[in-house]
Amino acid sequence: MQHRPDGGTKAVISREALQQLIEALSAENCRVLGPTVRDGAIVYDEIAQVGNLPAGWTDRQEAGRYHLERREDDALFGFAVGPQSWKQFLHPPVETLWTARQGDDGISIATDRSETPIFAFIGVRACELHAIAIQDRVFLDGPYRDVTYGMRRQDAFIVAVNCGNAAATCFCASMGTGPKVDAGFDLALTELIDATRHEFVVEVGSEAGGDLLDRLPHRPAANADLLAAEAVIARTQSAMGRRLETDGLKELLQANLNHPRWDEVAARCLACGNCTSVCPTCFCTTVEDHSDLMGSSAERIRKWDSCFTLDFSYLHGGSVRTTASSRYRQWMTHKLASWIDQFGTSGCVGCGRCITWCPVGIDITAEAAAIRATPQSRKGEPHGGT
Amino acid sequence: MVPESVSAAASLPDPFVPQIYRVGRLRRELHDTVTLELAPSAGRRPAFRPGQFNMLYVFGVGEIAVSLSGDSTDETHFVHTVRDVGAVSKAITELGTGATIGLRGPFGVGWPVEAAEGSDVVLVAGGLGLAPLRPAIYHILANRVRYGRVVILFGSRNPHDMLYRHELEEWRQHLDISIEVTVDHAEADWHGNVGVVPALIPRATFDRHNTIALVCGPEVMMRYSASALAEAGVPPERIYLSMERNMKCAIGLCGHCQFGPTFICKDGPVMQFARIAKIFAIREV
Ligand SMILES: Cc1cc2nc3c(=O)[nH]c(=O)nc-3n(C[C@H](O)[C@H](O)[C@H](O)COP(=O)(O)OP(=O)(O)OC[C@H]3O[C@@H](n4cnc5c(N)ncnc54)[C@H](O)[C@@H]3O)c2cc1C
Ligand code: SF4
Ligand code: SF4
Ligand code: FES
Numbered sequence: 001m002q003h004r005p006d007g008g009t010k011a012v013i014s015r016e017a018l019q020q021l022i023e024a025l026s027a028e029n030c031r032v033l034g035p036t037v038r039d040g041a042i043v044y045d046e047i048a049q050v051g052n053l054p055a056g057w058t059d060r061q062e063a064g065r066y067h068l069e070r071r072e073d074d075a076l077f078g079f080a081v082g083p084q085s086w087k088q089f090l091h092p093p094v095e096t097l098w099t100a101r102q103g104d105d106g107i108s109i110a111t112d113r114s115e116t117p118i119f120a121f122i123g124v125r126a127c128e129l130h131a132i133a134i135q136d137r138v139f140l141d142g143p144y145r146d147v148t149y150g151m152r153r154q155d156a157f158i159v160a161v162n163c164g165n166a167a168a169t170c171f172c173a174s175m176g177t178g179p180k181v182d183a184g185f186d187l188a189l190t191e192l193i194d195a196t197r198h199e200f201v202v203e204v205g206s207e208a209g210g211d212l213l214d215r216l217p218h219r220p221a222a223n224a225d226l227l228a229a230e231a232v233i234a235r236t237q238s239a240m241g242r243r244l245e246t247d248g249l250k251e252l253l254q255a256n257l258n259h260p261r262w263d264e265v266a267a268r269c270l271a272c273g274n275c276t277s278v279c280p281t282c283f284c285t286t287v288e289d290h291s292d293l294m295g296s297s298a299e300r301i302r303k304w305d306s307c308f309t310l311d312f313s314y315l316h317g318g319s320v321r322t323t324a325s326s327r328y329r330q331w332m333t334h335k336l337a338s339w340i341d342q343f344g345t346s347g348c349v350g351c352g353r354c355i356t357w358c359p360v361g362i363d364i365t366a367e368a369a370a371i372r373a374t375p376q377s378r379k380g381e382p383h384g385g386t
Numbered sequence: 387m388v389p390e391s392v393s394a395a396a397s398l399p400d401p402f403v404p405q406i407y408r409v410g411r412l413r414r415e416l417h418d419t420v421t422l423e424l425a426p427s428a429g430r431r432p433a434f435r436p437g438q439f440n441m442l443y444v445f446g447v448g449e450i451a452v453s454l455s456g457d458s459t460d461e462t463h464f465v466h467t468v469r470d471v472g473a474v475s476k477a478i479t480e481l482g483t484g485a486t487i488g489l490r491g492p493f494g495v496g497w498p499v500e501a502a503e504g505s506d507v508v509l510v511a512g513g514l515g516l517a518p519l520r521p522a523i524y525h526i527l528a529n530r531v532r533y534g535r536v537v538i539l540f541g542s543r544n545p546h547d548m549l550y551r552h553e554l555e556e557w558r559q560h561l562d563i564s565i566e567v568t569v570d571h572a573e574a575d576w577h578g579n580v581g582v583v584p585a586l587i588p589r590a591t592f593d594r595h596n597t598i599a600l601v602c603g604p605e606v607m608m609r610y611s612a613s614a615l616a617e618a619g620v621p622p623e624r625i626y627l628s629m630e631r632n633m634k635c636a637i638g639l640c641g642h643c644q645f646g647p648t649f650i651c652k653d654g655p656v657m658q659f660a661r662i663a664k665i666f667a668i669r670e671v
Contacts, residue, residue, distance in 0.1 A: 106486030
């Protein structure tokens with residue numbers, strides 16, 4: 001979908017128009033996905049109507065802790081982010097890469113792309129748009145491109161939302177990834193809710209977004225609406241629960257690969273890999289090969305993997321990273337340092353998920369700060385980078 | 387909204403899907419090591435550069451990284467030398483002539499054989515590490531006048547498990563190339579060197595100001611070899627190592643082969659020592 005030259009058009013829609021938006025996307029055979037409450041958390045799932053959204057709920061997050069609370073209003077997007085991200089749809093946890101058959105004349109290999117869904121995502125946060133843009137770089141900008149990711153990605157329709165709440169674990173402001181959405185959406189909403197109204201300022205980000213808005217009841221945004229939307233974002237920005245100092249962070253970490261803090265964090269880390277599965281940018285996968293009992297057909301399956309497992313670095317004779325300290329170091333230095341060498345961007349968007357969902361509450365911002373407070377090697381010391 | 391690169395990707399061939407190859411001639415090199423010729427079941431064999439590798443898939447078993455070990459100018463088939471160490475490598479060594487196999491590649495950055503022209507070339511190999519160096523040796527021998535002295539330093543576990551033994555003997559007898567071999571263990575009938583391969587480096591004859599060194603073998607062996615070469619006066623920009631890390635995709639998408647800021651599958655496997663020396667010195671990177 002092409003960027004609209006007159007992009008940036010702003011309008012105001014009602015809660016009812018949001019319902020029509022969902023219906024219009026469903027009518028175009030999109031799988032409409034958005035936040036909904038399930039098992040005490042806000043997860044992303046099929047959304048048939050506005051009523052499926054988490055009206056009146058908010059999340060309370062701290063290192064190792066998450067719970068939902070009732071809000072005083074009926075805001076639909078009055079929370080931050082849950083344990084899941086859009087990664088599970090664009091880069092699914094399990095995917096069949098291809099199927100092989102053993103025939104009389106040997107093997108043959110085929111792919112099946114007939115089931116590729118068209119996604120519509122409702123309620124994508126600024127940090128999540130950045131996470132999607134980061135995975136786009138990983139999967140699509142290298143010498144080899146991930147074809148199935150590209151197919152799922154190219155048709156995805158994205159309705160973003162500016163955050164009206166920051167969790168205590170959020171630090172997108174330090175990462176330059178939020179709370180205001182800046183690019184990568186078809187439509188972006190800002191929820192305006194008070195005693196007198198419940199409306200959404202809509203910003204158009206693409207031609208497809210503009211076409212859809214044209215089909216919904218809307219009125220042009222007045223200056224007062226725009227100011228109210230700006231105020232929502234400013235309030236969220238100032239309520240940011242955490243901070244990560246990124247200045248010189250890559251050089252600092254890469255010069256401190258032998259810092260005693262890695263052992264210290266390893267004494268707490270369970271190497272469970274929760275942080276990698278909740279992270280919206282972590283992209284690592286492994287593969288499994290299965291064959292049927294007859295031995296006539298076999299498939300190759302790709303699955304999310306975690307650098308916290310021993311198998312991840314296995315070479316014949318043993319793993320390269322046997323200690324938890326080397327595995328935590330691999331994860332954190334990848335996110336905050338080597339990602340920049342590899343993809344020209346940090347691998348962290350400051351969503352805070354790894355902090356909230358770590359069973360022992362290990363906090364990436366605190367770990368980085370601890371190394372900054374006691375560097376063992378001079379910052380900026382040259383090392384074996386690219 | 388979708389960046390342009392996204393729409394472009396969907397129309398490309400899928401780099402995860404192997405091509406079908408047929409096993410041609412086989413040669414048992416050692417009790418656990420086999421060399422196979424693989425010819426494409428359709429079309430031409432793609433070109434490769436010495437030091438590159440392919441991903442070989444055995445039906446229902448799995449897929450592993452294996453270096454090209456044959457002559458890059460022979461355009462009919464790929465040659466691979468595989469040692470049985472686990473499920474997939476075992477299955478490959480058990481394939482018969484005529485069997486089919488999935489193949490993706492060639493991948494990665496190879497040996498700097500062109501950049502080495504005009505220099506002495508020291509090739510340091512440990513065990514199976516000689517296999518990825520063999521295409522470089524063929525290339526250098528085919529273009530012998532373009533190189534200075536050519537020295538092969540090879541370490542093997544014992545005289546009986548010596549990879550490409552006959553070929554080494556032929557090269558030594560008939561060609562302008564100096565070959566030193568050492569073994570870890572030997573019986574009384576072995577009259578050659580005993581000890582580790584890095585120990586051969588200080589005794590080898592080459593112009594330290596104008597040498598390119600190519601090193602391949604187990605990581606410890608490469609560590610000591612790179613140090614010995616540096617001590618002998620070869621600058622770290624002129625020492626190249628073929629690195630190994632777990633590989634699942636070979637195309638920069640699975641994350642497994644990371645080595646600090648690099649991906650061994652696409653930035654390597656052959657890496658300039660100067661580029662990796664700092665992280666190479668740190669444990670468990
Ligand atoms: C660039 C490169 C070139 C190589 N060239 C050769 C060669 O020419 N000949 C040869 O015999 N072997 C070569 N290897 C090593 C070969 O890939 C491993 O021996 C093989 O992966 C072992 O798999 P397995 O299933 O038989 O054994 P297991 O020990 O059961 O391995 C299980 C899995 O771990 C991974 N793995 C284990 N060891 C390695 C390893 N050393 N490197 C990468 N992944 C590994 C693989 O995904 C493998 O399927 C090369 C490896 C790399 C990275
Ligand atoms: S590293 Fe943590 S805070 Fe950063 S993007 Fe991943 S889950 Fe979010
Ligand atoms: S940092 Fe926390 S979530 Fe991540 S592997 Fe360690 S214990 Fe698990
Ligand atoms: S082997 Fe998958 S990224 Fe290198």
